[in-house]
Amino acid sequence: MSPDAQDRTVEGDRPAAGPPASGTPVERAARVAEVTEQHVVRLDRDAAFPVEALAELRRTRLLGLMVPAAFGGLDGSLRDVVDVSEALGRADMSVAMIFAMHCQQVQAVVRYAHEPLRSELLPRIAAGEIYLASVTTETGKGGHLRSAEARLHEDGSRLAIERVAPIVTGGAQADGFLVTMLSPAAESSHQVSLVYAHRSQLEISGTGDWQPMGMRASHSLPLTLTGSVPGHQVVGEHGAFHEIAGNVFGPVAHLGWSAAWLGTAAGALSRVLKLLRSPAGRERFDLRSELLLTRLSRSRQRLDGVHALLRHTLAMVERQESLAAANSQLLLNALKITASEQCHAAVEDLIDAVGLRHGYLKDSPTRLELALRDLRSAALNYSNDRLHLADGRLALRDQGVHFA
Amino acid sequence: MDATFVDLLRPFLKGAGDVDITPDTHLLELGIDSMQSIELLFSIEDTLGIALPDEALNETTFATAGSLWKAVAAQLPAGTVTA
Numbered sequence: 001m002s003p004d005a006q007d008r009t010v011e012g013d014r015p016a017a018g019p020p021a022s023g024t025p026v027e028r029a030a031r032v033a034e035v036t037e038q039h040v041v042r043l044d045r046d047a048a049f050p051v052e053a054l055a056e057l058r059r060t061r062l063l064g065l066m067v068p069a070a071f072g073g074l075d076g077s078l079r080d081v082v083d084v085s086e087a088l089g090r091a092d093m094s095v096a097m098i099f100a101m102h103c104q105q106v107q108a109v110v111r112y113a114h115e116p117l118r119s120e121l122l123p124r125i126a127a128g129e130i131y132l133a134s135v136t137t138e139t140g141k142g143g144h145l146r147s148a149e150a151r152l153h154e155d156g157s158r159l160a161i162e163r164v165a166p167i168v169t170g171g172a173q174a175d176g177f178l179v180t181m182l183s184p185a186a187e188s189s190h191q192v193s194l195v196y197a198h199r200s201q202l203e204i205s206g207t208g209d210w211q212p213m214g215m216r217a218s219h220s221l222p223l224t225l226t227g228s229v230p231g232h233q234v235v236g237e238h239g240a241f242h243e244i245a246g247n248v249f250g251p252v253a254h255l256g257w258s259a260a261w262l263g264t265a266a267g268a269l270s271r272v273l274k275l276l277r278s279p280a281g282r283e284r285f286d287l288r289s290e291l292l293l294t295r296l297s298r299s300r301q302r303l304d305g306v307h308a309l310l311r312h313t314l315a316m317v318e319r320q321e322s323l324a325a326a327n328s329q330l331l332l333n334a335l336k337i338t339a340s341e342q343c344h345a346a347v348e349d350l351i352d353a354v355g356l357r358h359g360y361l362k363d364s365p366t367r368l369e370l371a372l373r374d375l376r377s378a379a380l381n382y383s384n385d386r387l388h389l390a391d392g393r394l395a396l397r398d399q400g401v402h403f404a
Numbered sequence: 405m406d407a408t409f410v411d412l413l414r415p416f417l418k419g420a421g422d423v424d425i426t427p428d429t430h431l432l433e434l435g436i437d438s439m440q441s442i443e444l445l446f447s448i449e450d451t452l453g454i455a456l457p458d459e460a461l462n463e464t465t466f467a468t469a470g471s472l473w474k475a476v477a478a479q480l481p482a483g484t485v486t487a
Binding site: 279282287288 | 442
């Protein structure tokens with residue numbers, strides 16, 4: 001057992017403490033951001049999971065943002081996920097990514113889970129009782145979403161799970177897991193099933209340490225999951241995970257992550273501007289410096305570009321029934337690639353703008369060095385290299401270059 | 405517009421000479437460019453101990469002495485404004 005997992009009860013659920021919050025999703029997010037700000041420095045230093053922010057996500061019922069009202073959820077839209085992820089990113093990228101990835105899992109359950117799993121799970125997510133983690137990585141295939149190596153085994157009416165995952169964000173805290181595995185009858189590595197496992201249905205052992213450059217509060221441990229679940233806990237059809245990947249995982253991830261990254265860089269820019277405009281900042285910096293003004297401009301320009309692309313892509317996803325067309329996929333991938341590069345570059349501009357003291361030291365109120373380390377992961381998290389390969393092939397399918 | 409505010413404006417309005425500064429005084433036409441408007445903003449914030457909200461920091465606010473005063477007065481503690 002990992003140290004964090006040891007003191008979990010068998011049931012594994014943590015009730016949402018305190019009375020449920022009210023307000024719009026963004027108003028609720030502001031309360032989570034406030035709690036996040038109080039702990040951000042310590043959690044980065046200790047590479048520890050943001051348990052306080054998670055408790056606030058439970059209390060504000062934002063964990064149930066994507067759950068339909070019929071199941072007691074906030075009945076939120078993808079636009080709400082984007083808005084909340086951006087707002088949380090302004091405080092801390094790890095918390096924003098944890099939230100965005102949870103929403104991706106919930107959306108998969110909402111759209112693809114069968115009864116009785118739907119009715120068992122969704123009210124509990126809505127009540128803030130279940131934080132969902134994603135188990136899609138696998139040794140040997142990296143983050144490649146649409147293939148799997150470990151096979152699900154049918155054991156009477158149950159499905160046996162034995163799965164090693166090199167990176168599970170929030171694995172020590174999660175109350176439930178959505179796991180990709182090779183379908184029981186698979187004839188190729190691309191017939192993948194998605195299966196839900198409650199924490200109490202699994203033996204979970206941690207097999208390593210988490211000491212990354214950035215995203216330290218995401219506490220993404222290697223885990224081994226062993227257990228069995230009733231057959232009805234498969235989400236979608238056996239072997240048809242590619243459908244969920246294309247319709248839910250891809251779009252929600254690219255939109256949610258990009259919003260988290262934009263929020264991270266926007267928060268950094270905002271803190272820099274507050275510093276520059278403060279009386280102390282105005283003594284330290286020459287606000288007439290053309291170099292400083294140009295660097296501020298470049299940083300802001302990059303973020304306006306990402307913001308526009310994010311909102312345009314969101315509008316496409318809202319508008320279109322299917323995202324199968326090459327130009328739709330290209331736009332979704334372009335958003336992820338562009339946001340990962342430009343948000344990181346915007347923070348680098350800011351570091352050059354304010355220099356060593358406020359750009360490179362940990363104790364600066366700008367938190368630029370944390371933002372830069374966190375944002376460095378963006379290009380690697382579902383690697384841009386892999387997306388470029390996919391985009392090259394997709395581009396060949398659209399000779400006329402029809403933009404989505 | 406109170407006297408402190410008018411005194412704050414005067415050094416930025418070289419083009420105004422000795423002309424009275426009234427609410428209709430057009431700041432842009434009297435030479436306040438975008439950089440000077442930032443410096444005027446700092447001067448106002450430091451002297452009066454207030455902070456103008458981001459949404460007030462637009463061209464309309466900085467168009468005339470009167471429009472700027474309106475935004476400034478909104479941030480002053482109640483009872484301190486002498487129109």
